[in-house]
Amino acid sequence: MTETPLVHLNQVVLAFAGKPVLNGVELKIFPQDRLVILGQSGGGKSTMLRLILGILKPSGGEIKYKHLRVSRLSRSKLNLLRSRIGMVYQYSALISSLNVRANLALPVRELGRKSESDIDKLVEEKLAMVGMSGTEDKMPSELSGGMRKRVSLARALMLDPELVLFDEPSAGLDPVMSSVIDELIINLTEKTNTTSVIVTHEMDSAFRIATRMAMLYQGSIIQEGKPEDFKSSDHPVVRQFVTGEVEGPMTESLPDADNT
Amino acid sequence: MASNRLDSFPARPNKYGLLYRIGFLTRNALVNLGSIIWLLLNTAEEMADNVRRGRLPFRPSALFVQTDRTAVGSVPLVLMVSFFLGLTMALLTGYQLEKFGVERLIPSLIAIAFTRELGPLITGIVLAARIGAAFTAELGTMQVAEEVEAIEAMGIGPLRFLVAPRLVAIVGAMPCLSVCSVIAALIGSCLISWVTLNIVPAFFFDSVLSSLLVNDIVIGFFKAAFFGLVIGLIACFKGLTVQGGAEGVGRATTGSVVIAITSVIGFDSLFNVIVTQYTK
Numbered sequence A: 001m002t003e004t005p006l007v008h009l010n011q012v013v014l015a016f017a018g019k020p021v022l023n024g025v026e027l028k029i030f031p032q033d034r035l036v037i038l039g040q041s042g043g044g045k046s047t048m049l050r051l052i053l054g055i056l057k058p059s060g061g062e063i064k065y066k067h068l069r070v071s072r073l074s075r076s077k078l079n080l081l082r083s084r085i086g087m088v089y090q091y092s093a094l095i096s097s098l099n100v101r102a103n104l105a106l107p108v109r110e111l112g113r114k115s116e117s118d119i120d121k122l123v124e125e126k127l128a129m130v131g132m133s134g135t136e137d138k139m140p141s142e143l144s145g146g147m148r149k150r151v152s153l154a155r156a157l158m159l160d161p162e163l164v165l166f167d168e169p170s171a172g173l174d175p176v177m178s179s180v181i182d183e184l185i186i187n188l189t190e191k192t193n194t195t196s197v198i199v200t201h202e203m204d205s206a207f208r209i210a211t212r213m214a215m216l217y218q219g220s221i222i223q224e225g226k227p228e229d230f231k232s233s234d235h236p237v238v239r240q241f242v243t244g245e246v247e248g249p250m251t252e253s254l255p256d257a258d259n260t
Numbered sequence B: 001m002a003s004n005r006l007d008s009f010p011a012r013p014n015k016y017g018l019l020y021r022i023g024f025l026t027r028n029a030l031v032n033l034g035s036i037i038w039l040l041l042n043t044a045e046e047m048a049d050n051v052r053r054g055r056l057p058f059r060p061s062a063l064f065v066q067t068d069r070t071a072v073g074s075v076p077l078v079l080m081v082s083f084f085l086g087l088t089m090a091l092l093t094g095y096q097l098e099k100f101g102v103e104r105l106i107p108s109l110i111a112i113a114f115t116r117e118l119g120p121l122i123t124g125i126v127l128a129a130r131i132g133a134a135f136t137a138e139l140g141t142m143q144v145a146e147e148v149e150a151i152e153a154m155g156i157g158p159l160r161f162l163v164a165p166r167l168v169a170i171v172g173a174m175p176c177l178s179v180c181s182v183i184a185a186l187i188g189s190c191l192i193s194w195v196t197l198n199i200v201p202a203f204f205f206d207s208v209l210s211s212l213l214v215n216d217i218v219i220g221f222f223k224a225a226f227f228g229l230v231i232g233l234i235a236c237f238k239g240l241t242v243q244g245g246a247e248g249v250g251r252a253t254t255g256s257v258v259i260a261i262t263s264v265i266g267f268d269s270l271f272n273v274i275v276t277q278y279t280k
């Protein structure tokens, strides 16, 4: 692994109001990876994605994007960097006062220099990619949760980003749509050389997508490597997570978590 | 943990002492004032960033939308409030001045009071309630639904995208609405003076024109624009800093209206004290 990483989380520490969430996370994301991040609910996975985007600043360690230190960038440089990263939010985060077309057009209108007719074409193209053609004039409130998710995915792809962060892309989707999204994520890296980071709880789709996996547990990465390594992991926590058993170190530590 | 906190409760009575509270409130006020100035500077910086890249600071259509609701939408309410206020003022002062036989002073009194003072003030109060509340509620709801963060994550500066058009709209709208307010008040007072005091409209407007100084008009204009800035900044600040879901949005909206109206009245008094000191 002499390749330079696209993103490097270097001993990242983050605490919310004194409560540590990330505790020295060390993770490298390489170009064209499809990195799946596993971890418990409330374990800090969404927080990690926010750190990569520079929305949260680490209290220790640093995050590098290529050679740039994310937390030290000026505002305009940071905005430029963010426009090269697509983010699919866990709860979609579509602008509720804009219809689907305007939501998708937003990043291009604000940051690009395309004409309105080109934008319209692009909107149609990206909506077709996520199987949502014909919904251009709907408001987000008229869509189901899963449909919103897909629109949000289309929005993240509008500027043809080099890195896409997916926060639970297939949560709330039916199995067929979930496979469609998985397929889309795989195509994205294979056809356009995009790198993706996917946070997910669904082990089937995790193993279908991943070229690499990382497991976040109690604030740090406890295992990182190929999907096969995860299937045959000796680490009790990883094994419990992958097989979804009730008995194991994760459930034993639950009462502990309540006390703190 | 919780019981520990309860145990130490009576051990810190100072927290409720007068001095502590004054200090606490002052510090809070200063922190908020600092944050609001920070908001203004950062909005300006984000706009400048865009200009440096050869783009407009925000899309004109965003400004049209905001101006339409802020200015055009507020015209009826401003007109109505000012009309009746002017009418009442003329009526009340008329009865007093009539005793001394100087009711012909009413036109100049109303004209000066409204251009310099009541026009911007009434408009400010109306806009704080009507538009400031709306700004806070909208931005607050967007903040709670992670929409503001999503905009930030796309690399679109949320301040120039959300705050700037609203600020520009309200700063532009205030002087115009203030003019509407003055005109409505003059019409209201003119009508009531004609009916109750037999002052004919021709005389009324003649003495309005002869009593008004350019100075009064300019002062009123700037005051109105400044109030607009104050209301807009407070409303946007309150909206973007909402915490605690739907209830938080409600609390922020109430807070925004209360603080904006208080600040407008406060700045107005300060302004008057300073201006009368230096323009005597």
Ligand SMILES: Nc1ncnc2c1ncn2[C@@H]1O[C@H](COP(=O)(O)OP(=O)(O)OP(=O)(O)O)[C@@H](O)[C@H]1O
Residues within 6 Å of the ligand: A016, A017, A021, A039, A040, A041, A042, A043, A044, A045, A046, A047, A048, A090
């Ligand atoms: N803005 C915030 N202020 C305070 N605490 C926060 C904030 N955001 C997240 N946290 C805390 O940080 C921890 C991690 O949150 P995060 O959203 O990253 O979890 P997650 O791994 O994405 O969980 P899930 O799988 O349920 O989405 C949680 O304990 C949460 O309470």
Ligand SMILES: [Mg+2]
Residues within 6 Å of the ligand: A045, A046, A047, A090, A167
């Ligand atoms: Mg999450």
